Amino acid sequence: MVNPNPPGRQGxxxxxxxxxxxxxxxxxxxxGLVGLDRWGFPVLPRDGIDGDDARAAVRxxxxxxxxALRFIGIGTA
Amino acid sequence: xxxxxxxxxxxxxxxxxxxxxxxxxxxxxxxEHEYTFGGLPEMIDPHWLDQQxxxxxxxxxxxxxxxxxAKWAAARAVSVNGWTLVANGAEGEPASGKDAALLQLxxxxxxxxxxxxxxxxxxxxxxxxxxxxAPLSVRSMQLAIAERACRPGPRPEIVTTAERYLSGESSAIxxxxxxxxxxxxxxxxxGRSWAGGPPVLVHNVETLARLGLLARxxxxxxxxxxxxxxxDRDRRLVVEVPxxxxxxxxxxxxxxxxPQAVLLGGYGGEWVPWGELARLRVDPQGLPASGRxxxxxxxxxxxxGDCGLRATAPIATWLAGQSAGQCGPCxxxxxxxxxxxxxxxxxxxRRDLGRLRELLGLVDGRGACRLPDGAVRMLRSALRTFAAExxxxxxxxxxxxxxxx
Numbered sequence: 001m002v003n004p005n006p007p008g009r010q011g012x013x014x015x016x017x018x019x020x021x022x023x024x025x026x027x028x029x030x031x032g033l034v035g036l037d038r039w040g041f042p043v044l045p046r047d048g049i050d051g052d053d054a055r056a057a058v059r060x061x062x063x064x065x066x067x068a069l070r071f072i073g074i075g076t077a
Numbered sequence: 078x079x080x081x082x083x084x085x086x087x088x089x090x091x092x093x094x095x096x097x098x099x100x101x102x103x104x105x106x107x108x109e110h111e112y113t114f115g116g117l118p119e120m121i122d123p124h125w126l127d128q129q130x131x132x133x134x135x136x137x138x139x140x141x142x143x144x145x146x147a148k149w150a151a152a153r154a155v156s157v158n159g160w161t162l163v164a165n166g167a168e169g170e171p172a173s174g175k176d177a178a179l180l181q182l183x184x185x186x187x188x189x190x191x192x193x194x195x196x197x198x199x200x201x202x203x204x205x206x207x208x209x210x211a212p213l214s215v216r217s218m219q220l221a222i223a224e225r226a227c228r229p230g231p232r233p234e235i236v237t238t239a240e241r242y243l244s245g246e247s248s249a250i251x252x253x254x255x256x257x258x259x260x261x262x263x264x265x266x267x268g269r270s271w272a273g274g275p276p277v278l279v280h281n282v283e284t285l286a287r288l289g290l291l292a293r294x295x296x297x298x299x300x301x302x303x304x305x306x307x308x309d310r311d312r313r314l315v316v317e318v319p320x321x322x323x324x325x326x327x328x329x330x331x332x333x334x335x336p337q338a339v340l341l342g343g344y345g346g347e348w349v350p351w352g353e354l355a356r357l358r359v360d361p362q363g364l365p366a367s368g369r370x371x372x373x374x375x376x377x378x379x380x381x382g383d384c385g386l387r388a389t390a391p392i393a394t395w396l397a398g399q400s401a402g403q404c405g406p407c408x409x410x411x412x413x414x415x416x417x418x419x420x421x422x423x424x425x426x427r428r429d430l431g432r433l434r435e436l437l438g439l440v441d442g443r444g445a446c447r448l449p450d451g452a453v454r455m456l457r458s459a460l461r462t463f464a465a466e467x468x469x470x471x472x473x474x475x476x477x478x479x480x481x482x
Contacts, residue, residue, distance in 0.1 A: 016263040017404035018445045037439055041405035070265065 010050040011073040013057045015042060019068035029063045030056035048074065086302050086317040087183055087286050089113075092331050093315040095174030095306070098211045100181040100315070107224040110185040114293040117189055121292055123197060132296040134362055135288065138303070139165060139245070139281030140342065140373040142361045145288065148278065151268050152198045157276045160200040161254055164191045166207045166214060166282040167238060169245035170343040171395070172375045175304035176282050178315040180207065180214035183286055184221035190285025192230050193292050198278055203233040206250055206279075208240035242344070242399035246446050249401075251277040260401045261446035281373075303361055305374040307331045320360035324376070327359060338379045338462050342372025344392050345451020347458035348385065384477040385463035386470060389456070390415070390422035396452045407449040410440035418456060425470055434460070 013034070022040040033056050035043040049057055054071070061069040093102045105113065127146055136142040152160065164187055168176035179187060191203050205222075207215050215237060222233050238244045238259050246261050248270055253259040255274030264270045271277040280288075283304055301320045305327060306313055314331045328335060341349050349369065357364065361371045379388050397411035417433040420426065433456070441453045460467065469475060 014265060016265075016445070017406065017443060018261075018263050020405060022405050037406065039405055039409040041409075041443075043439075043443075072265075 009054060009073055010048055011054060011057070011071050012048050013044045013060070014070045014072055015044055016068045016070070017041075019066045021066050021068075023065055025063050025065060026060040026069055030060040033057060034060055042069075086319075087186060087283075087290060087304065088178065088315070088317050090317065093174075093178045093182065095177050095313045095315055098174075098177050099213055100174070100178040102178070102182045104182050104217065105185060107185060107221075110183075114186070114290065117289075117293055121193060121196070126193070126197070126292065129291050129296040133291065133301055135284070135291065136361055137281055138283035138287070138361075138373065139247070139279075140370075142370070145280070145284060148280075149194070149197050152276075152278050155269065155276070158199070158201075159275050160195075160198050161202040161204055161275060161277045162191060162195040162198065162200040163250055163254055163277060163279040164203070164205045164233075164282050164285050165245060165247070165250060165279050166205060166218075167240065167245040167250070168208065168211075168373075169240060169242040170373055170375055171242075172306065172308040172313070172340070172343055172377045173373055174306045174308075174313040175315045175374055177211060177214055178304070179282050179286050180211075181217045184217050185225065186286040186289040187218075187282045188221055188225060188233055189289025189292060190280070190287070191233055192228060193288055194278070194280055194285060195230055200278070201231055203231050204236045204254055205233050206254075207235065207237050208244065209237040210240040242396070243401055243446065243448060246448070247279040248446060250279050260403060261444075261448075263445040283374075301360070301362075303359060303371060303374055305359065305371070305376055307333050307376045307378065309333050309336070309378040309380065318359040320358060320363065323356055323358055325355040327376070328355075328378075333378055334380070336378035337381045337383070338385060340375070340377035340379070340388075340392075340455070342370055343375035343377070344396055345447065345455055346370070346372045346375065347454055348379075348389070348462040349458070350462055382477065384422070384466060384475050385459060386418075386422035386466050387475070387477060389459040389463070390419045393418040393452065393456060396448065396455075400448060401446075404444040404449075406440045406443035410436055410443075411449060411452055414440065414452065414456065418459075421467060421470060423470075424473070425467075430460075430467060430471075 026034045026042050027036045057071050061071050130146040135145045166176045166180050195203050243249050248261045249259050251271050252262050254277050302317050306315050338348050338350050393415040397415040400407045402408045414436050417429050420429050437453045440449045
């Protein structure tokens with residue numbers, strides 16, 4: 001089976017704010033893409049991301065100790 | 078000419094005062110119900126009902142005004158069984174009284190609607206969701222369920238919850254009905270908000286009562302109207318308003334003097350200057366064109382001569398206290414926002430306004446539910462509507478008659 005959303009394509013980064021504990025790993029793994037607010041909770045880019053940014057986003061998703069991040073792929077086949 | 082009883086909407090055209098969660102008015106038992114609204118057909122043709130729904134454009138009255146027909150279509154499109162239909166009567170909005178009025182005076186109409194909706198989506202369970210702090214509403218529903226024996230379909234069960242702002246939030250209800258705690262949940266798929274447990278569909282009790290009215294009387298009798306709660310310092314008045322009437326008409330009818338501004342839609346709604354609101358029609362479908370939303374129908378009046386900031390600060394504080402504390406930006410952001418708002422309402426420091434604006438931007442859209450977004454919307458509208466007051470406070474003054482700060 002072909003993965004419909006292979007990493008490194010286009011998509012958006014979404015967070016489950018209930019699961020997030022503000023550990024901040026995402027900001028380390030995807031610097032410049034994920035910021036942290038004054039309380040240490042991630043601020044995600046509102047627009048779609050692709051290319052290197054998307055690869056960094058997937059790293060952040062995999063590295064989240066709370067599994068609070070999701071990369072939702074779009075328009076890939 | 079044949080004499081017929083023409084039902085004047087849900088509540089019969091009068092003003093229903095709600096005091097301390099107790100609605101004053103004549104409760105319809107099963108006999109009065111059948112007499113006023115006519116019989117309920119044994120079988121309802123789904124195509125007929127869909128047609129009627131489209132004619133009156135029935136929308137959800139919990140606040141979101143999503144079309145009922147579309148909600149059912151989405152439910153039918155997913156192939157899952159064992160739906161639970163929830164009639165949401167928890168009414169966590171402190172300034173609202175319309176759901177209490179319906180639960181206490183027209184419980185049979187709500188049950189009609191719940192059973193019709195359950196049939197339309199093939200639900201196996203009907204839950205009437207209510208606050209345990211509203212014993213009169215609970216008692217009225219218990220009686221109503223006992224009065225209507227033998228109807229096909231699942232028997233409605235009453236499920237009570239501790240009353241909080243978020244106990245009426247639909248993802249919290251869904252979670253509770255699925256056996257979890259009554260707190261909101263993150264939803265990644267808007268069409269499957271129940272995912273992770275048995276499927277649940279939530280309708281506000283007014284939506285269901287309107288559905289019951291429609292099934293008993295048909296679209297021909299139906300006036301496109303809304304229940305609103307006009308709230309001022311010491312009164313809470315529920316009244317049914319046809320879509321052709323203006324907000325000015327409503328205040329005239331209930332006898333509340335023209336205010337300086339209205340918090341439209343409740344604590345998560347928007348302050349609107351009376352001059353902008355008075356001539357608008359109370360039409361849930363038409364209002365968005367003016368950039369407004371009726372929400373759950375709350376019209377909280379700010380009397381002339383009162384200070385809008387002093388009215389807003391306690392609301393901000395209350396909302397911060399209602400956070401479930403699950404999401405960081407809401408848990409930490411709302412109390413900080415409430416503190417700054419309280420300072421603006423008193424003796425602000427030079428940078429407080431800028432800090433507040435910055436925090437509003439930081440919290441907006443970052444919770445699992447809409448509580449922080451509602452608080453942000455309300456506070457931004459307060460800064461717009463009471464801009465002159467903000468300036469007065471900066472100079473150490475206040476418009477309030479008593480001059481206290």
